[in-house]
Amino acid sequence: MSHDYKVGIYKGIIQYLLDATNYPLQRIANLSNSPIAYLQLIYHHNRLPQNRSVELNLLKLFVVYIDMEIKRERKAELFFPADMH
Numbered sequence: 001m002s003h004d005y006k007v008g009i010y011k012g013i014i015q016y017l018l019d020a021t022n023y024p025l026q027r028i029a030n031l032s033n034s035p036i037a038y039l040q041l042i043y044h045h046n047r048l049p050q051n052r053s054v055e056l057n058l059l060k061l062f063v064v065y066i067d068m069e070i071k072r073e074r075k076a077e078l079f080f081p082a083d084m085h
Contacts, residue, residue: 014039
């Protein structure tokens with residue numbers, strides 16, 4: 001996959017998590033078990049770190065967050081079914 005596409009994907013994941021959680025970049029780094037310097041490299045400098053584990057860590061955190069959103073929506077549907085349609 002093209003390097004630019006990958007950077008765009010991971011930068012988008014970081015941006016989504018920043019917007020959706022209102023957490024600072026440091027907190028996203030902690031939650032993804034990634035050094036802040038790696039996330040800064042992606043987010044601010046459009047570069048991927050040589051350590052590829054940051055890619056998997058970001059994907060895992062993203063999947064966990066999306067899973068939590070889906071569960072929250074399903075729970076809301078149970079309590080407020082008319083509001084969802």
